[in-house]
Amino acid sequence: MFAMLSNAPGGPDSLEWTELPTPEPKKGEVRLAVKAAGVNFPDTLIIQDLYQLKPPRPFAPGGEVAGVVEAVGEGVTQFSVGDRVIAMPGFGGFVSHICVPAAVCLPIPPQMPFDEASAFIFTYGTSHYALKNRGLLKAGDNLLILGAAGGVGAAAIELGKAAGANVIAAVSSAEKAEFCTSLGADKTIVYPRTLDRDAQKALSAEIKACAGPKGVQVAYDAVGGDYAEPVIRAMGWGGRFLVVGFPAGIPKIPLNLTLLKSCEIVGVFWGASIRMEPDSHRENMADLFQMYAKGQVRPRISARFPMNEAAKALQLIADRKVQGKVVLTLD
Missing domain, CATH: 3.40.50.720 (NAD(P)-binding Rossmann-like Domain)
Known part of the structure; x- marks a missing residue:
């Protein structure tokens, strides 16, 4: 697998495209083959140690991804290999493969493409x-x-x-x-x-x-x-x-x-509200998917970059030049 790693605090250019062993899902986890990752303002902060969440290095930024379930860990029954899902890992999403708890995943509606799915939840x-x-x-x-x-x-x-x-x-x-x-x-x-x-x-x-x-x-x-x-x-x-x-x-x-x-x-x-008010979060997600189906909401993606060009996407966000969303993609 490959990942855009932050090895030291810095700006977008500090990230390094790095080959790593492909992880295996643990109990309660699924492994996703990432197809797209949304880019958000907190991603520009977390690599500078300016965000409230400070993961141990090295880590990849990226709080939301869309992909295909490639493997399931022990005890996972709600997802199967081949399912299309959105995941909210918090960080670690600028990668080709990621293991996440099944609990942070949601099925992607059939009519929603991967790029829009990765730009939707956050x-x-x-x-x-x-x-x-x-x-x-x-x-x-x-x-x-x-x-x-x-x-x-x-x-x-x-x-x-x-x-x-x-x-x-x-x-x-x-x-x-x-x-x-x-x-x-x-x-x-x-x-x-x-x-x-x-x-x-x-x-x-x-x-x-x-x-x-x-x-x-x-x-x-x-x-x-x-x-x-x-x-x-x-x-x-x-x-x-x-x-x-x-x-x-x-x-x-x-x-x-x-x-x-x-x-x-x-x-x-x-x-924090997702953890503190899970029932309300599920209700809100149901609202949003219903509005998407009705055509009331749809992510406006103004730019797409290959995953290994994440620095360009992050710089657009940092410079406040984005209209709507920026997405990273993987073939």
Whole structure:
């Protein structure tokens, strides 16, 4: 087998395409021949030791894969050799073969190709949990999405429209705004790459203009940094500000704003919720597969790379140049 290994902390170019012995599945595990792997922002952090999960080296990044069951370990009854499955290993997915617990695998719907399957669970799982379980989004709400052209942001647009919300997509370029409109966003905002106080006030005013008198009911922040405060200033009474990610840095929020708006700042840790709330996770996955079958959601894959070119994919993510998802593939 082959793997893109992180042997020392570093950027995308630090990964090395390495030949290794093919692993054998242990009790309760299956071995997958990986066909595609989704690339996500945490993959850029974990190789730098900047993520909350710090695996012992050497390791391969990659938290979601799609492939074919090649072997099953003792006690595995829910999967057989030849089954098409999605797996969420957390890390280790940028490989040609991987052994994972059968419990972290899901059958791939017959109509879903491998590349879309590998780009499905992380982004849609995160955004569905955020909007449904943490944001309590309902029809008619104003939903503001920061970083709306990225993987989780694009998923949030589709899920917001499926829920009947009015979606305001905030992005960093006109090209990304067009992409968000193609996904169904009702309105778009293009914010500058950096914000001073005047630019923050201008951004908040633009959000308020888009949201109208009732303001924003649910804000989905996948950017952080100086962009968070202007959004909170545009929140409606009793709104929910969802903390999803911090590629622009961890924001510092004046808490008096939450008092004035009677609004909530709500953390979204989807990975932990899978372990803490497994029944809810299964229900959410059933929701998502049903929406996929209806055509309400579908991963937008903007770039595909061979697995041994993972560094190029990770650099696109790190540079915030991705629209939708990036996927690594293996023949």
